[in-house]
Amino acid sequence: MKATIVDDVAQLYGVEHWGAGYFGVNRLGHTVVRPVKSDSREADLHEIVQELVEKRTLSTPLLLRFPQILGTQLQRLCLAYESAAREFAYSGEHFPVFPMKVNPRREVVDEFLRQGVDQSFGLECGSKAELMAALSLEQTPESLLICNGFKDETFLRLALLGVQAGKRVVVVIEKLNELKTLLELAKLAGVSPLIGLRAKLYSRGSGKWASSGGESAKFGLTTSELLECIRLLRAEGLIAQLKLLHFHIGSQITDIKRVKNAMKEAARVYAKIRQMKVEVEFLDIGGGLGVDYDGSKTTFEASINYSVEEFANNVVYTIKSVCDDEKVPHPHLVTESGRVMTAYHAVFVTSIRDEIETFAEEIPIAAIDEDDPQVIYELKSLLDGINSKNYREYYHDALDDKDELHTQFNLGLISLEDRGKGEVLFWEICARSLKFAQEANLQDEEFDALRRILASKYLCNFSLFRSAPDSWAIGQLFPIMPIHKLNEMPTDFATLVDVTCDSDGCIKKFVDLKDVKQVLELHNFNDKNGQPREPYYLAIFLVGAYQEVMGSFHNLFGLPHEAQVVIDTDGSYHITKLVPASKISDMLAFARFDKTQCTESFRRLITAQLAAGKLNQTQADEAIQKYESGVSGSTYLE
Numbered sequence: 001m002k003a004t005i006v007d008d009v010a011q012l013y014g015v016e017h018w019g020a021g022y023f024g025v026n027r028l029g030h031t032v033v034r035p036v037k038s039d040s041r042e043a044d045l046h047e048i049v050q051e052l053v054e055k056r057t058l059s060t061p062l063l064l065r066f067p068q069i070l071g072t073q074l075q076r077l078c079l080a081y082e083s084a085a086r087e088f089a090y091s092g093e094h095f096p097v098f099p100m101k102v103n104p105r106r107e108v109v110d111e112f113l114r115q116g117v118d119q120s121f122g123l124e125c126g127s128k129a130e131l132m133a134a135l136s137l138e139q140t141p142e143s144l145l146i147c148n149g150f151k152d153e154t155f156l157r158l159a160l161l162g163v164q165a166g167k168r169v170v171v172v173i174e175k176l177n178e179l180k181t182l183l184e185l186a187k188l189a190g191v192s193p194l195i196g197l198r199a200k201l202y203s204r205g206s207g208k209w210a211s212s213g214g215e216s217a218k219f220g221l222t223t224s225e226l227l228e229c230i231r232l233l234r235a236e237g238l239i240a241q242l243k244l245l246h247f248h249i250g251s252q253i254t255d256i257k258r259v260k261n262a263m264k265e266a267a268r269v270y271a272k273i274r275q276m277k278v279e280v281e282f283l284d285i286g287g288g289l290g291v292d293y294d295g296s297k298t299t300f301e302a303s304i305n306y307s308v309e310e311f312a313n314n315v316v317y318t319i320k321s322v323c324d325d326e327k328v329p330h331p332h333l334v335t336e337s338g339r340v341m342t343a344y345h346a347v348f349v350t351s352i353r354d355e356i357e358t359f360a361e362e363i364p365i366a367a368i369d370e371d372d373p374q375v376i377y378e379l380k381s382l383l384d385g386i387n388s389k390n391y392r393e394y395y396h397d398a399l400d401d402k403d404e405l406h407t408q409f410n411l412g413l414i415s416l417e418d419r420g421k422g423e424v425l426f427w428e429i430c431a432r433s434l435k436f437a438q439e440a441n442l443q444d445e446e447f448d449a450l451r452r453i454l455a456s457k458y459l460c461n462f463s464l465f466r467s468a469p470d471s472w473a474i475g476q477l478f479p480i481m482p483i484h485k486l487n488e489m490p491t492d493f494a495t496l497v498d499v500t501c502d503s504d505g506c507i508k509k510f511v512d513l514k515d516v517k518q519v520l521e522l523h524n525f526n527d528k529n530g531q532p533r534e535p536y537y538l539a540i541f542l543v544g545a546y547q548e549v550m551g552s553f554h555n556l557f558g559l560p561h562e563a564q565v566v567i568d569t570d571g572s573y574h575i576t577k578l579v580p581a582s583k584i585s586d587m588l589a590f591a592r593f594d595k596t597q598c599t600e601s602f603r604r605l606i607t608a609q610l611a612a613g614k615l616n617q618t619q620a621d622e623a624i625q626k627y628e629s630g631v632s633g634s635t636y637l638e
């Protein structure tokens with residue numbers, strides 16, 4: 001195998017940059033996954049997918065979960081804080097908590113709690129449902145259960161139940177009224193919860209979620225509200241319960257400078273509160289530690305210009321400096337990092353089902369003669385005469401002719417056949433112009449746009465709205481690449497479209513080290529007759545944070561099959577768990593269609609057709625049987 005081609009192809013997709021040591025390409029030209037960064041143990045992703053498809057008869061889309069990566073990320077985060085504390089002689093401890101909203105799947109939460117026993121790993125919840133789930137899970141006695149978000153009485157009562165159950169619950173107050181209600185309920189229940197206050201900082205993050213911080217942020221107490229809470233707690237004799245100060249300036253902070261600024265401000269607020277003789281012990285710095293989705297290490301919104309270690313160093317050093325300056329104790333640091341801990345562990349695999357071309361190359365150019373309309377004649381002359389010197393000018397002329405073609409068609413001057421002939425000629429001129437521009441290495445907006453227009457659309461068996469919703473909702477970039485064939489240079493350029501009936505269901509932006517790619521390099525997967533030669537699998541990486549929980553059932557496409565994979569010391573892998581995909585019946589139930597009622601209604605329709613003599617008994621029986629078996633089928637293309 002030619003190592004150089006594999007290396008070049010890996011370089012093309014940038015896996016070495018965004019893969020963070022977890023992903024790479026082996027000599028067979030397959031993508032590999034490692035449980036620990038740059039580990040010698042590596043499992044072949046293509047092999048895993050083949051086993052799932054061929055031996056276990058599953059079909060794409062597939063979500064692969066690698067729980068070991070969750071553990072590795074957790075250890076990395078904790079180590080970063082430990083070594084920062086050592087380096088800067090920081091006396092507070094680190095209390096990592098997992099914000100459940102990032103990925104509330106049982107498999108994920110359980111894995112963190114299992115792997116984080118030595119780190120007093122805790123949970124953060126922002127809703128009653130998350131809290132209910134959290135209350136059922138076993139945590140170490142010293143670990144925290146942080147309750148954030150807007151709370152009604154039921155939420156607060158649940159939090160108090162947690163205290164009664166022996167959990168170290170901290171109710172974080174987002175609004176003044178919340179505190180008043182909490183105090184009343186706590187008095188009634190005879191329970192004293194730990195209390196936290198969420199401060200609204202003046203500092204903002206950077207990137208897509210910058211507006212989560214700053215004065216107009218949705219959450220948090222203003223300075224005067226903070227002071228009022230303190231006054232109220234003192235008046236009630238409960239000031240000793242105030243143990244935590246929290247802030248969160250937004251997810252995916254792209255620029256380390258913003259982190260330092262926020263830490264300075266927050267540490268100052270903490271110090272001033274301490275100086276008011278309030279023994280706050282914990283400073284909860286929220287999330288925000290980002291993921292380098294494009295591997296560029298820049299402040300671009302899909303990247304970050306720091307490492308986990310640098311983030312931790314900045315947090316610890318800045319808070320220590322302010323506290324020493326203000327002569328207050330170093331607080332214990334609570335981190336609510338979700339994205340960075342979960343993003344890498346999930347890989348989504350889809351397969352390409354078809355190609356949608358802007359123009360079908362296989363349609364031949366019809367013979368043109370003098371009887372054809374002038375505009376078609378002109379397009380044919382342009383096509384015959386185009387060359388490497390005149391292609392730009394001829395391309396412009398062809399654009400004019402195409403407008404003229406459509407004007408004449410709309411005026412009823414030319415036939416549908418003429419319009420068809422003219423369009424085939426026009427697209428052929430475009431294709432040749434682009435070829436000349438590429439040969440000349442021309443960097444030009446006009447021809448870049450043409451390249452995008454002419455790029456194929458590869459139809460992938462998945463729903464963007466279900467499996468990578470942030471790509472649609474906020475234009476989030478995820479690394480995407482084939483998981484095999486990487487020992488061949490890709491020759492096609494394409495954008496990706498999903499199988500939903502929604503034109504927004506497409507991916508037109510791809511990660512790149514220096515820019516954002518408008519098309520993705522892909523292999524031609526068809527044989528000469530335009531039929532797929534073999535399955536062609538693409539993976540969307542780094543989808544472990546937010547995507548699963550934010551995905552929707554648009555068009556009633558359901559959850560994909562899910563496989564949990566563990567990698568052994570010798571690189572062999574084990575599929576430790578399979579969660580089947582949603583069936584059509586699940587999606588019917590979601591939309592409140594009762595499966596039995598649906599079948600009965602359909603049966604009545606068929607019976608009426610039978611009675612009217614439009615179907616015979618065998619046809620009627622078959623139709624009903626097909627409907628019945630159809631409801632347990634897959635929602636995706638089979």
Ligand SMILES: Cc1ncc(COP(=O)(O)O)c(C=O)c1O
Pocket residue numbers: 099102148248250251252286287288289290336337338339340
């Ligand atoms: C209060 C709070 N904590 C933690 C997080 C998790 O942030 P991240 O995923 O950036 O670590 C969020 C998400 O925005 C949040 O709102």
